[in-house]
Amino acid sequence: MGNHVADLHSLTKFQELLKCPVCFNFMQSPIYQCHNGHALCSSCKARVLNKCPSCRQRLSNIRCLALEKMAESLELHCEYEEFGCPEIIPYHTKLMHEDSCNFRPYSCPWSGCPCSAVGNIPLLVSHLTDYHKAVMFNSCNFKLGFLIGDLYKHQRYKCAVTIINCFGKHFCLHFDAFLIGSTPVYMAFLSLIGNQAETGNYSYSLEIGGNGRKLTFEGSPRSIRESERRSLESADSLIVLGSMALSLGGETRVPMLEFTGRIWKAQIPG
Ligand SMILES: [Zn+2]
Ligand SMILES: [Zn+2]
Ligand SMILES: [Zn+2]
Ligand SMILES: [Zn+2]
16 A cells, blocks of 8 residues: 555656656657756757757757656556546557547537536536536437527527437537528537447437428437537538528517427447
C-alpha cells in the first residue's frame, strides 16, 4: 500500500518533468535543451526565437535524449481512467488515444445557451432533465410538438432537447429553430448519448404532417459527440423551411409543429 503511493508519487513527478515549461503540454520527441539543460518542446523552440525562456541563453539544436528515452519507456493510465477506461498507453500515443477514447465524458448537447457541463451518461441525463428541464419519453414511439410562433416575435434562435429512453439507451431529439435572413428554418434530428460505433445499431424516422401533407426523414442517429460539431450542412436532419412549416400545421391559432417519431434496431447485415 505504502509502496503503491510512493510509485504514484514519483510517476507524477516524472510526468511533470515531461511538461514543456512554455506551453505546458507533454513534450514529444524531439525534445530540445539549452546549454544550461533547460528542456522545451520542438514547437516552442521555434516560437521563442531560439532564446531559452528560462535563462535567455541562445538555443542550438541540442536534443535532450535522456528525457526522450524516459518518455519512450513510460506507460500511463488513460486520462479518463476514473470514467472507466482500463487502457495503459505508451506515452507517445496517449493524446491520440484520449482523443478517441470511448470513456471520454460527453459534453452537454443543449445548444441554445453555452453550457460547459460534461459527464458520463447517467450524469448527463440527469443534468438535462434537472438543469435544462428536458422532457423524457420512455418509449421508442413518441409524438411531440414545438410551438413556433414566438420565433418571429421574441427570439432569433430557439432550441430544445427531448430525451427518448429506448432499448436501454438514451437518445436526444434535437429541435432547433432559427432565422436565415427572414426565413425561419426548423431542424430536427436524433442523436445517441453514446459512441459513434454504436449509432449504426439504430435507425429512426421522424415525420411531420398536417393538411394532407407529410414530410418524413429516416436515418441513423448521430453520436452526441458529433453533435458537438454539427452544422446545417450535415444533411442528416428533417429540415422544414418557413412557409412549409405553416402549411404543415403551423396555421392554427397557436402555431405548432408536431413530430411523430420511432426508433428501431437496425438490421445488422450477415
Ligand atoms: Zn512547448
Ligand atoms: Zn536555459
Ligand atoms: Zn481511454
Ligand atoms: Zn447543459
